[in-house]
Amino acid sequence: MSTKTARRRPRPAPRRRPSRGPARPPSRRTVLRRRLVAVLVLVVVTATVCTVWFTPALGVREVQVRGVVEMTSAQVVEAAAIRPGTPLARVDGGEVAARVRALPRVADVRVERVLPGVVRLTVDERDPVGVVTGPDGAHLVDATGRDYATVAQPPAGLPELKASGDALTAVVGVVTQLPEALRSEVLVVSADSPSGVRLTLSAGREVRWGSADDTPRKAAVLDVLLTRDGSVFDVSSPQLPTVS
Structure with missing residues (x-):
């Protein structure tokens, strides 16, 4: 055995922690305190609920x-x-x-x-987009086509709508999609059917619009046509517009 080995000392055995033994049950005072706190919390919650819901x-x-x-x-x-x-x-x-x-x-x-x-x-x-004239006054119609109010005098700047049923729905669909500059020139929008919408503009001009389909495109085509002389402008087929 070498001198180095002989000098090694045995490691001491690890110390054992003394056992704590069984946990002590909480004292009677602690139990009563916990129960009192639980009761107080329940009372506060109940009082709050009653105050909010029943008083x-x-x-x-x-x-x-x-x-x-x-x-x-x-x-x-x-x-x-x-x-x-x-x-x-x-x-x-x-x-x-x-x-x-x-x-x-x-x-x-x-x-x-x-x-x-x-x-x-x-x-x-509701905001009106047009007026339906009746014997009892001016009926205001909104963007959904609902007749929601009757007034003696309609607001200025609203076109008169001459249609009913599905045709009225088509008329409203056209009016709500018109550019503001064009809408200000529209006096009357009429239709006998959903595909037969017509606009009456200032200066006695008439626009044959057709259905409410492609309204933005038709409005763009009409904007060009209105620079020409004529009284009837047909944009019902925007690919083949006519002026007469």
Whole structure:
């Protein structure tokens, strides 16, 4: 055995950690404290839920209306039918929106609940694109073809629409796609059928439009044709337009 080997000392055995023994059960005071905390949390949660859902503490105090122009806020509030004091969390936004949308002039509405007690209604009113004249006045028609209001005097700048049923749908489809410069010259849009739309322009000019298909292209072709002399402009086939 070498001297180097002889000098090595045996490594000491690793020390064993003393066992801690079985865990002590929590004291009675600790158990009671934990139970008391759990009960208090449950009471707070229950009180909060009851306050939010079943009491007027966070109830509706105000209904705000935004976006109305032709309508009044009172009309919208009446249609919404939200009872003052109703818990804010229990206000059904879908049902409120459906009631407000039932108003003829309303295109859409957004319902928001704002703490502590405000319901905010943001209304989008319908915009007229034309007028249908009747014995009871001027019927305003929007971009969907809906007759939504009757007024004694129509707004300035709207063309008169002479059509009904599917033909009216085609007429509205043409009007809503016309460039603003051309639309300002249109006095009357008429049709006996969806494929027989005609425009009456200022200075006694007539445009035979045909169907609502390819309206942007027809408008571009008509813009060129109107530089020529004539009284009848036919763009029903934009590939073969004519002037007479």
